[in-house]
Amino acid sequence: MKFLSSFLTKFASLIIGFLLLGCVKDVDLDQRDDIILSPDLQIDLLIYDIDQTHFKDTVTGNTKTRISDTVRLEFLDDSYIQDDLTSVEFYFRHINTFPREINSKVRFLSEVNREQFAVNYTIKPGADGNPVTTEQYELIEEDRINLVRRSIKMVVELEVQPDTTAFEGELDFASKGFFSFEF
Amino acid sequence: MKMWRLICLFLFVCSTVVAQNKPLLFNVDDLPQTLMSNPGAQINFTGHIGIPLFSQIHLSAGSTGANLYDIFADDGTNINTRIQETMRSMDARDYFALNQQLEIISLGWKLDDRNYLSMGIYQEMDLFAYFPKGPAILVNEGNNDYLNEPFHFDDVSFTGEIMTVYHLGINHKFDRRLTVGARAKLYSGIFNAESTGNTGRFTTYTTPNGRNVYHHEVVDMDVLINTSGFAPLKEEEGMTVEQATAELLSRSYFGGNLGFGLDLGISYILDEQFILSGSVQDLGAVFQRKDVENYRYFGAYETSGLEPLFPDLDENDEAIPYWDIFEDEVDRNLRDQTTNETYTTWRPIKANFAMEYGFGSGFLPCHYLSDKEVRYMNLLGMQLSGVKRPKGFVYALTAYYDRKINENQRFKLTYTLDDYSLTNIGLMYTRTFNKFNVYLAVNNLLAYPNLAKAHSASVQLGMQLVFND
Numbered sequence: 001m002k003f004l005s006s007f008l009t010k011f012a013s014l015i016i017g018f019l020l021l022g023c024v025k026d027v028d029l030d031q032r033d034d035i036i037l038s039p040d041l042q043i044d045l046l047i048y049d050i051d052q053t054h055f056k057d058t059v060t061g062n063t064k065t066r067i068s069d070t071v072r073l074e075f076l077d078d079s080y081i082q083d084d085l086t087s088v089e090f091y092f093r094h095i096n097t098f099p100r101e102i103n104s105k106v107r108f109l110s111e112v113n114r115e116q117f118a119v120n121y122t123i124k125p126g127a128d129g130n131p132v133t134t135e136q137y138e139l140i141e142e143d144r145i146n147l148v149r150r151s152i153k154m155v156v157e158l159e160v161q162p163d164t165t166a167f168e169g170e171l172d173f174a175s176k177g178f179f180s181f182e183f
Numbered sequence: 184m185k186m187w188r189l190i191c192l193f194l195f196v197c198s199t200v201v202a203q204n205k206p207l208l209f210n211v212d213d214l215p216q217t218l219m220s221n222p223g224a225q226i227n228f229t230g231h232i233g234i235p236l237f238s239q240i241h242l243s244a245g246s247t248g249a250n251l252y253d254i255f256a257d258d259g260t261n262i263n264t265r266i267q268e269t270m271r272s273m274d275a276r277d278y279f280a281l282n283q284q285l286e287i288i289s290l291g292w293k294l295d296d297r298n299y300l301s302m303g304i305y306q307e308m309d310l311f312a313y314f315p316k317g318p319a320i321l322v323n324e325g326n327n328d329y330l331n332e333p334f335h336f337d338d339v340s341f342t343g344e345i346m347t348v349y350h351l352g353i354n355h356k357f358d359r360r361l362t363v364g365a366r367a368k369l370y371s372g373i374f375n376a377e378s379t380g381n382t383g384r385f386t387t388y389t390t391p392n393g394r395n396v397y398h399h400e401v402v403d404m405d406v407l408i409n410t411s412g413f414a415p416l417k418e419e420e421g422m423t424v425e426q427a428t429a430e431l432l433s434r435s436y437f438g439g440n441l442g443f444g445l446d447l448g449i450s451y452i453l454d455e456q457f458i459l460s461g462s463v464q465d466l467g468a469v470f471q472r473k474d475v476e477n478y479r480y481f482g483a484y485e486t487s488g489l490e491p492l493f494p495d496l497d498e499n500d501e502a503i504p505y506w507d508i509f510e511d512e513v514d515r516n517l518r519d520q521t522t523n524e525t526y527t528t529w530r531p532i533k534a535n536f537a538m539e540y541g542f543g544s545g546f547l548p549c550h551y552l553s554d555k556e557v558r559y560m561n562l563l564g565m566q567l568s569g570v571k572r573p574k575g576f577v578y579a580l581t582a583y584y585d586r587k588i589n590e591n592q593r594f595k596l597t598y599t600l601d602d603y604s605l606t607n608i609g610l611m612y613t614r615t616f617n618k619f620n621v622y623l624a625v626n627n628l629l630a631y632p633n634l635a636k637a638h639s640a641s642v643q644l645g646m647q648l649v650f651n652d
Contacts, residue, residue, distance in 0.1 A: 027635045028257035036263055039325030042387060044395045044488035058495045069491035072506040091396065156491055174395045175488070178327065 037183040045090075045175040046071055046156060052098075052168045055160070063167060068157035070109075080181060082149050089178040090138040092119065096126040098169030103159040104136075106175075108151035116147040123158075128169065205241065205643055206566050206581040206597055207611040207624035209535055210450075210460055213593055214613060214622055215291055215647060218301050220535060221462035222352045222364030223448030226299060230650035233289030233303065238647045241284040243626070245639030247602045248277030248314055252635040270319055275338040276574060277314040278602075283307065287347075289647065299354040301366075307348060309531065311572055312341035317384070326387045330397070336383035336406050340573045344528065345373040345412075346469065347436070352446065360452040370442035372469045373434045374412040375528055379573040381406045383481075395487040401517060402485075408478040409526050411440055411471040442469030444530055456559070460537045465530040477522045484516040532571040539564030539585070560587045577602060581609075591615045599626070603639035611643075620649045 055064050075081065092106060102123040108116045119138045126132035140148055160167065208216045210224060215231040216239055217224045233239070253269045254262065284307045291301030317334035326334075352366030383404030390398045412434065422430075444467020450460035489505045496502065541559030562585035569578040579601035587593045597609040606629050613622035623644045630637030 023632055024251065024635045025633045026257055027251055027255040029255055031255055031257075031262040034262050035266065037323050038263065039322060040327035041325040042327050042330065042397055044397050044399060044486065047395045047488045047490050048493070049394070050493060054493045067493045069493045070502045071489050071491050072502075072504070074506045074510070093396070172394070176396045181325075 037181070039181050039183075041179045041181070043177050043179060045073070045177055046154065046173065047175070048156070048173045049170065050158075050173075051170045055167065065162055066157065066159040068155055070153050070155045072153050074152070076148065076151055080183070081179075084181045084183050085145055085148065085179060086182050087139070087141045087145065087180045088148055090119065090140070091176050091178070092121075092136045092138075093174045094123045094134045095131045095172040096123050096134065096169065097128055097131045098125065098160075098167065098171060099127055099165070100125050100160055100163065100167065102171065104134075105155075105157040105159070107155040107157065108147070109153040109155060110150050111152050113153070116151045117144070123171070126169065131170075205243075205624070205641075206535075206568055206579065206583070206599060207595055207609050207626065208622075208643060209566060209568075210458075210537055210539065210562075210564070211585070211593070211595060211611065211613070213587075213615070213649070214620070215289060215301065215649065216622075216643070216645065218291070218299075218352060218354060218364065218366075219446075220464065220533075221448035221450065221460055222301075222354055222366040222446050223362050223450050223462065224354070224364065224460065225362050225450050225452075225458070226354060228649045228651055229299075230292040231290060231301075231647055233286055233645070233647040235288055236285065237645060238289040238303075239284065239286035239305070239643060239645040241282070241641075241643045243283075243639070243641030244281045245603045245641075246277075246279045247638060248273035250636055250638050252633075255635070267323065270314075270316070270323060273314045273316060275313055275316040275335065277316075278572070278577075279310075279312050279314070280577075281308070281310040283309075286645065291352075292650075297356045300352070301354070302351045304350075305348050306346070308345045310341075310343040311531070312343075313338065313574060315339045321385070330387050330389050333384035333386040336385070336404055337381045339381050339406060340379050342377045342379065342528070342531070342573060344375045344377075344469070345431070346439075346442075347371045347373065348444075350446075362450045364446075364448045366446035368444040368446065368465070368467060370444060370467065370469050370530070371434065371436065372411065372440035372442065372471065373431050375440070375469065375471055376408065376410045376413060377528055378406065378408040383483075390487070393487060398485065398487050400485040402483050404483060404517065405481040406479070409471065409475070409528075410477070411473065411475045411526075414474050414476040440469055440471045440473055442528075442530070443467050456541050458539050458541065460535075460539075462535050464533040464535075466532060468527050468529050470525070470527050472525045475523050475525055477520075477524050477526070479520045479522070480517070481520075482517040484513060529571075533569070535566060535568045537564050537566040539583075561585070595624075597626075601639075603627070604630075604637075607639070609641075615649060618648045618650055619646070621646045 054067055057064050094104060096102065104123050105118060105120045107118040110116055119136060121136045123134045124132045205220055208214060209220045211217045212225050212227040218226065249269045254265055256265065284305055287304040287306060289303035291299060293299050315338045317338040321334045349369040350366050352364060354362065354364040356362045383402060383406065385401050388398045388400065415430065444465050446462060446464045448462035450458060452458050489509055491505065492503060494503060539562045541562050543560040564583050564585065566581040566583065569576040579599050581597050581599040583595055583597040585595040592614050595611040599607040599609060601607060604627065607627045608629055609626040610628055611622065611624035613620060626641035627637055627639055630640060634640060
């Protein structure tokens, strides 16, 4: 019994020793400085579905060869874009039934309308009942990411060459951004 | 027969309510702390006075999903990869728990042959949070790898409270077999934060036949975070740590949000060697009335992007403010509110049920004036315990061997199955020098050589004067 008593006393001392010494092994807590959050976000941007009426001048009734619109993307000015964005891949898709090529220009402008970068491509012609898809990617990596950070407006422009043939059809536009961050 | 009904009722209550707290101190009849987990425990002392602030120091911490090693392993791999893998392996029912108690005052004395009165003050901190898997993965990884999979807002579920508890309990010996007890508690809340019962989900759907590549949808979002005691600290700019501590301490003495609770306990000697015992603790609530602030985020919204209309504008016309229109629409549909509505928090109910078998008769010095009675030197027992948490009960099943070495020494060896581990071995040792008693109880001993790999650890220690005559 005396042995048991002595054993337990020593055992209790050992436990207290364990607690006080706090045995934490095989870990490196300094790694906390290396912790980063790196979300990759897929975000829809602009959409439109237009037809020949959008190319008509509402005053004169004449066909316009160029139409455009501007959308402010205020989130580009937010701190997580300004400080933590590492890359963006833009994706643009047109589905065209107009029987003509259409030049698409997607421009990103600063607050004072200075162009930061633009994505220009030709939308392939389609036909009524035979829509043709044109896809375009634009990858902006770290070396050019400031161009995105300085942008606040996205301008979509469409231009057709003057022609006397019939100009009827539909053009659907989809776009998204694949934003990668490191916080 | 009535007694059997009582026992059956108790078994039923324990099987439905169940609890867990400090299994190593449960049914240790030498220690006054046993009355804190079962006010109806059989006790073997006639008075006690705790050493102020040192009669019980309790700390337990646990994480079912991850341990320190999972994140900070020094094995040459990338910490962010480990975090990602760990988060993916956890689910929304994994939880983190931290409980701390400090007995400030503890005393008790025998009123007569049947009754023992005990009272005291202790401070408690209890934090419990489920792993918010959906929001955590969204923040850490984004939605790219989780298209068409919802991120659930109901994964956000946590409770946290700091309070001072004033208590008064009575232990009443009905007869040789039955002992019952009750403890009334007055809670003085210092700080509370809780967010439970949230709903909603965010999903990014791929839409091959849709208007855009994706469709983003927030459905049925209703997230409510209640806080009390937090707002004044937030508003006081430049408040020093000392000032904040002083402010918090001032609430300890009835200055905060008050609540009431009850512990109930019973023990019954089934026959000479079998003893049944059980208790329910913290049947009570705190009424959060002061310094309350509630944050609510609710609504539903879906979008596939902004839609330019190509209006006929000349150079002097203003462009359509698509973004402002979008933001207004989002603000109308996904709303946030900060209010000051009072709320009630239920304390995490704990319950214990134990059955033990005694053997090896006790031999004691002749104290014919004392009721002190050591029935058996060895006890083998099973204890089922649990705590009510927001998503259900957290259970633990403990097998124990409780050995009285002699009049002044005792140890209890436990093996516990719980959510944290299958190898939880605990040890309690108590020793009394004349009337001065010290005890130490440690759970999950096998983990102590390297706590980094442990999913839980718990320790209780204290010192007090215990009287036997």
